[in-house]
Amino acid sequence: MLLSDLLHETYSAVAVNKARSGLTILGIVIGIASVVALTAIGQGVQATIQSSIQGIGSNLLIVTPGAPRGVGQEVSAGRGNAQTLKLDDAAAIGQLDGIKAVASEVTRSYQITAKGTNTNTRVDGTVPEYLTVRNVEVAEGSFIDEGQVTSLAKVAVIGPTTRDDLFGVGSTDAIGSVLRINKIEFKIIGVTKAKGGSGFSNQDDVVFIPITTAQRFLSGNVYVNTVSVSVADASGMTAAQQAVTQLLLDRHHIGDPLLADFSVMNQSDIVAAATSVTSTFTILLASIAGISLLVGGIGIMNMMLTNVTERTREIGLRKAIGAERKDISRQFLAEAVMLTFLGGGIGVALGWLIAWATTKFASIAAQVTLPSVALAFGVSAGIGILFGWYPARQASSLNPIEALRYE
Amino acid sequence: MIELANVEKIYKNGDAETRVLKNISFKVNDGDFVAIMGPSGSGKSTLMHIIGALDRPTSGSYVLDGRDVSKLSDDELALVRRDRLGFIFQAFNLLPRATVLRNVSLPLVYAEVPAEERDRRAGDALRAAGLPEDRWNHLSNQLSGGQMQRVAIARALVNNPAIILADEPTGNLDTKTGELVLHTFQRLNQEQKRTIILITHEPYVAEHADRIISVRDGEIVEDKHNGNKRVVNDHSHAAI
Numbered sequence: 001m002l003l004s005d006l007l008h009e010t011y012s013a014v015a016v017n018k019a020r021s022g023l024t025i026l027g028i029v030i031g032i033a034s035v036v037a038l039t040a041i042g043q044g045v046q047a048t049i050q051s052s053i054q055g056i057g058s059n060l061l062i063v064t065p066g067a068p069r070g071v072g073q074e075v076s077a078g079r080g081n082a083q084t085l086k087l088d089d090a091a092a093i094g095q096l097d098g099i100k101a102v103a104s105e106v107t108r109s110y111q112i113t114a115k116g117t118n119t120n121t122r123v124d125g126t127v128p129e130y131l132t133v134r135n136v137e138v139a140e141g142s143f144i145d146e147g148q149v150t151s152l153a154k155v156a157v158i159g160p161t162t163r164d165d166l167f168g169v170g171s172t173d174a175i176g177s178v179l180r181i182n183k184i185e186f187k188i189i190g191v192t193k194a195k196g197g198s199g200f201s202n203q204d205d206v207v208f209i210p211i212t213t214a215q216r217f218l219s220g221n222v223y224v225n226t227v228s229v230s231v232a233d234a235s236g237m238t239a240a241q242q243a244v245t246q247l248l249l250d251r252h253h254i255g256d257p258l259l260a261d262f263s264v265m266n267q268s269d270i271v272a273a274a275t276s277v278t279s280t281f282t283i284l285l286a287s288i289a290g291i292s293l294l295v296g297g298i299g300i301m302n303m304m305l306t307n308v309t310e311r312t313r314e315i316g317l318r319k320a321i322g323a324e325r326k327d328i329s330r331q332f333l334a335e336a337v338m339l340t341f342l343g344g345g346i347g348v349a350l351g352w353l354i355a356w357a358t359t360k361f362a363s364i365a366a367q368v369t370l371p372s373v374a375l376a377f378g379v380s381a382g383i384g385i386l387f388g389w390y391p392a393r394q395a396s397s398l399n400p401i402e403a404l405r406y407e
Numbered sequence: 408m409i410e411l412a413n414v415e416k417i418y419k420n421g422d423a424e425t426r427v428l429k430n431i432s433f434k435v436n437d438g439d440f441v442a443i444m445g446p447s448g449s450g451k452s453t454l455m456h457i458i459g460a461l462d463r464p465t466s467g468s469y470v471l472d473g474r475d476v477s478k479l480s481d482d483e484l485a486l487v488r489r490d491r492l493g494f495i496f497q498a499f500n501l502l503p504r505a506t507v508l509r510n511v512s513l514p515l516v517y518a519e520v521p522a523e524e525r526d527r528r529a530g531d532a533l534r535a536a537g538l539p540e541d542r543w544n545h546l547s548n549q550l551s552g553g554q555m556q557r558v559a560i561a562r563a564l565v566n567n568p569a570i571i572l573a574d575e576p577t578g579n580l581d582t583k584t585g586e587l588v589l590h591t592f593q594r595l596n597q598e599q600k601r602t603i604i605l606i607t608h609e610p611y612v613a614e615h616a617d618r619i620i621s622v623r624d625g626e627i628v629e630d631k632h633n634g635n636k637r638v639v640n641d642h643s644h645a646a647i
Contacts, residue, residue, distance in 0.1 A: 005516045016504055317500040320461060321514045321562070322489020324482045401461050404496065 001327050010334040013307075014342075024303045025343040028383070031293030032347025032376045036368060037354035038289045042282025044359070044366035049274045053267065055195055055203070057134045059100075059234050060267040061241055063093070063227040063248070066260055083223040084261040087211070089251060090227045096243050100232040103130040104224040106214040112166070112207060114179040119165040123181055123207045125214020133230040141175045141190030149210040154217075156186040160194045161205040181207065184217055241266050296343065297383040304336050304391035308398075315395050316403025329396035336388025337381055344380030348373050409458065409570060410434045414467035414477075416453050416625075427453045428464070429625045435570070435604065440596040442605040442613035442633075445622035452574070454622060455606045459494060459572045460487045472569055489517055493563030497575035499555040501547040501562075507538065510547050511561045518566065528565055535599065536561035537591055553584035560591060570602045571595070577612055589615045590639035615639070 001009075014021045065084045090104040106125035111118060130136060131143055143157050156179060158166070167174045178185050186209060195203045215222060231240040245257070245264050254260055308315070315328055355366035416428040427450045435441050445451040456462040457469060460476055461484070469477040476487050488494075493514075501510045511529040512520075520528070533543060538557040542550065547558060556576060563571050573592065577585030593615060595601045605616055613619045614637045621629040 001517060002519055002521075004522070012504065313500065314502060317496075317502075318513070318517075319485060320459070320488060320494050320500075322485055322517045322566075324485045324517075326482075327517055401456050404500065 001323075001330065006330060006334050009331055010338050013331075013335050014338055020303060021339060024299050025339055025346065027296030027299035028293070028340050028343025028380055029296075029347040029350060031289065031296040032344050032380055033350035033354060034289035034292055035286060035376050035379070036348055036351025036372055037358070037366070038285035039282060039372045040351065040355035040366040040368045041358055041364055042278065042285050043369060043372075044355075044364045046275060046278035046282065047367060048365055049278055050271055053271050053274060055135060056267070057228065057230060058267075059231040059237060060133065061229040061231060061237070061244060062265045062267070063089075063229065063244060064225070064263055064265070065223070066262050083221065084252065085224050085227055086222055087224060089248060090224065092247060092251060093227065093229055093244055096240070096247060098232050098236045098240050098243075100230040101129040101132045102230070103127050103133040103228045104211055105130070105226045105228070106211055106219050106223075107225045108219065110181050110218070112162075112179055112181050114166045114177060117166050119162065121162055121165075121205050121207060123209060123214065123218065125209050125211040125218070127211050130208070130228075133228045136195070137193040138190050139193040140172075141188075143190055143192075144208060144210050149212050152212045152216055153210055154184065154186045154213060155189045155209065156181075157190040157192060157208040158188055159192050159202075159204040159206040161202055162207055163191050165205075179207070181209070182218060237266055237268060293379065293383065297340075297387040300336055300339055300384065301387035301391060303339075304332060304388055305394065307335070308332065308391050308395040311395075312398065312403045312406040315398050316400045316406065319398070319400035320404060325396040328398075329392040332392035332395045333385065333388045336391070337384035340380040340384030340388075341377075344377050347380070348376055351376070408435065408437050408472060410468075410470045411458070412468045412470075414454075414457060414464040414469060416450075416457065416462070417465045427625050428457070431467070431625075431627060433620060433627065433630060435602065437569070437602050438596070438600045440592070440603045440605070440615075440617045442607060442616035442619045443622060444607055444610065444613040444619055446608055449622045450625040451606055451608075451622045455572060455574055455604075458570070458604060459492055460484045489514060490566060491569045493566065493568040493571040495556070495559050495563050495571065495573040495576045497578040499552075499559045499579070501555055501558055503548040504546060507533070507543045507545055507547055507550070507558050510558055511565050514562065514566045529561065532561040532565040533558070535564055535595065551584075552580050553587060556580060556584075556588050557591070560588070560595075564595070564601075570604060572604050572606070574606045575608070576605070577607075577609075585612070586639050589637075593639060611637075 063085065085104075087104055090102050093099060094102040103126055107122055109120060110123050111120050112123070126144070127149055128143060128145055131138070138157070139160070141157070144155065147153075148155055158174065158179075163171060163174045166179065167177065174188050174191055177188050179188060180186070192204070192208075211224070229240070229244060231237055241264050245260070248262055249257060249260060252261055318328060352368050355368050358364055358366045411434075412432050414428055414431040415426065418425045418427060431454065443451050443454060453462070457464050460471070463479070463484075464477050467477065468475050471487065471491060476484065479487065502513070508526060508529050511532055512525040515525040515528060530543070533540070536557045538554060538561060542554060547555060550558065576588055580588060589612065592603050592605065596603050603616075605613065607613050614633060614635060617633055617636060619629070619631055619633050620627055
């Protein structure tokens with residue numbers, strides 16, 4: 001049978017029973033649409049998490065103090081609470097090869113007041129390099145400079161959320177105003193650009209002040225909470241991580257790396273951990289969707305078997321006038337594949353629509369990727385062949401005499 | 408030309424064996440018009456299935472145009488049916504939602520004949536079968552019984568077969584329409600020298616053929632030239 005005739009026969013067979021074909025296709029549509037939409041949402045979530053981790057800064061190592069230990073080194077309190085890192089440590093890290101910039105921070109939350117309003121937010125004592133290391137940009141005014149760090153200036157740069165909270169949404173007269181942290185007055189010299197919430201912490205709800213000012217007037221000691229290290233080259237991350245670890249072990253006179261009083265986190269480790277979580281999540285969603293696809297496939301098989309029974313006489317006639325087994329099996333297989341292809345096409349469109357709606361209304365940037373569409377299409381054609389194969393075989397192996405006699 | 412020699416057909420059902428055909432031998436020459444007649448249960452349908460290459464004999468040989476087709480595989484038999492045989496059934500067996508032209512050209516679809524040539528040959532066959540041209544694009548389920556059987560005759564002619572096999576072709580038709588169909592067979596036999604084998608249980612129908620082979624209990628009981636051939640007067644085709 002020529003291909004054009006095969007398509008003609010297939011089309012007329014599918015078109016004859018529109019309601020039944022439509023309902024069968026619906027099963028595949030739902031299956032494919034949920035595969036496409038759910039993988040798109042899963043990948044969207046993954047991309048969102050990754051970009052918010054990348055948004056912290058690129059090629060970042062984060063050094064935090066370890067857990068404070070008692071005398072016998074047996075009792076261990078919470079990690080990050082120890083006071084072991086100093087500005088000198090940060091300066092020494094900055095001298096290492098392959099390090100682009102280093103920014104120390106002293107961070108704590110305070111109640112902040114300004115002109116009769118107040119808010120509770122994170123006060124981040126830091127240095128000018130923070131801009132480079134953490135990908136922060138200034139929208140208005142300027143960031144803390146070197147001189148202000150040296151002179152312990154009482155100046156503050158605020159995040160857009162903090163500005164909104166203290167001075168009203170989109171206020172432009174924040175610069176030059178005064179805010180109070182712990183009853184100490186700070187003059188606002190700049191507002192940073194919005195980075196967007198990352199889900200875990202709002203990077204826009206923050207007050208930056210010079211680190212020296214924070215140490216002298218707020219924390220009252222010489223320690224720092226976090227040292228962020230920006231590595232010049234992504235390929236040098238592991239080497240830099242080892243170098244920083246070794247340097248600090250030496251500086252702190254610790255022989256056994258297991259007893260280190262600090263920890264160095266690699267940003268790519270965080271990304272990898274988050275990616276593996278979201279990948280698992282995506283696979284879970286896709287397998288649930290896969291089940292509905294399987295059910296749709298069984299629907300196809302059911303309909304095709306009914307079809308074969310109903311058209312037994314027709315099959316007998318076709319065989320009597322010269323159709324070979326392969327002609328009959330191809331015809332029924334083509335019907336099943338056409339049904340799944342129609343279902344696959346509509347399903348991809350519907351999945352796309354769901355992904356689009358999710359992006360629009362649920363603020364998850366769902367990503368419909370070409371591989372997922374190709375996979376969905378491939379799977380739908382595969383299901384057509386898989387579930388069409390058995391009915392097609394049944395049809396082609398009918399005995400023409402029996403089939404012609406069938407009532 | 409077909410030649411059957413010592414054809415037997417035995418159906419096995421568990422231990423029980425049924426000998427449906429016993430030692431059947433006969434020959435049909437090109438251009439013959441033969442009726443195979445017998446009551447139901449005589450084995451004539453089984454005989455037709457073997458002549459029609461729908462089934463294989465248990466033993467014996469069946470030579471169709473010089474080729475023994477009694478040992479061929481299912482698919483090889485399908486090709487024999489496609490290229491050498493034309494079938495006409497009691498129940499017409501047309502595809503209900505396809506046009507007349509599509510129904511007639513269906514054997515050519517399986518022979519992979521290009522569409523244009525198919526339509527031309529289907530048209531020739533429909534003209535030979537006497538179906539008016541204004542019906543050609545109708546769906547087959549919009550036709551009368553007589554018209555449907557003409558479409559079936561055209562379908563049997565379209566591949567230019569060695570033999571046309573008609574299994575109770577008038578069984579579903581009234582007497583008058585049945586006569587017109589039988590007349591069509593006579594005309595095709597005379598004008599186009601078509602070889603026709605007519606299977607029937609009615610002596611009246613069989614008497615339209617030149618030769619009558621009577622089958623009973625799986626055996627040929629009589630094989631005679633039909634001296635009293637009924638000749639149907641040439642009715643106009645429009646009567647159908």
